[in-house]
Amino acid sequence: MSVPGRLRPLTVVIYAAFLGLLLASYVAPLQDILEARTQVSALEQKLQSVETVNTANKRLIEELNTPAGIERAARERYGMIRPGEKVYIIPKE
Numbered sequence: 001m002s003v004p005g006r007l008r009p010l011t012v013v014i015y016a017a018f019l020g021l022l023l024a025s026y027v028a029p030l031q032d033i034l035e036a037r038t039q040v041s042a043l044e045q046k047l048q049s050v051e052t053v054n055t056a057n058k059r060l061i062e063e064l065n066t067p068a069g070i071e072r073a074a075r076e077r078y079g080m081i082r083p084g085e086k087v088y089i090i091p092k093e
Contacts, residue, residue, distance in 0.1 A: 063069035074080040081087055
């Protein structure tokens with residue numbers, strides 16, 4: 001079935017409009033995909049820094065589960081001393 005001569009330009013315009021709408025419908029999802037790809041590297045760097053902090057916190061927890069670790073924390077953080085120890089406080093200038 002052939003299209004009459006005067007309808008051919010109309011058919012081309014209809015196909016072009018359909019193709020334009022089809023392409024336009026893909027623009028927003030493609031932009032979202034490209035934005036997501038740029039965020040991946042930033043999120044990977046953030047993940048690595050959080051994992052580093054997490055590893056340091058695990059080491060601190062393991063240290064604080066020992067008597068020596070508890071004593072060190074008590075001395076440094078709270079200024080605690082053992083009975084009979086003498087403490088000298090040096091004033092800051």
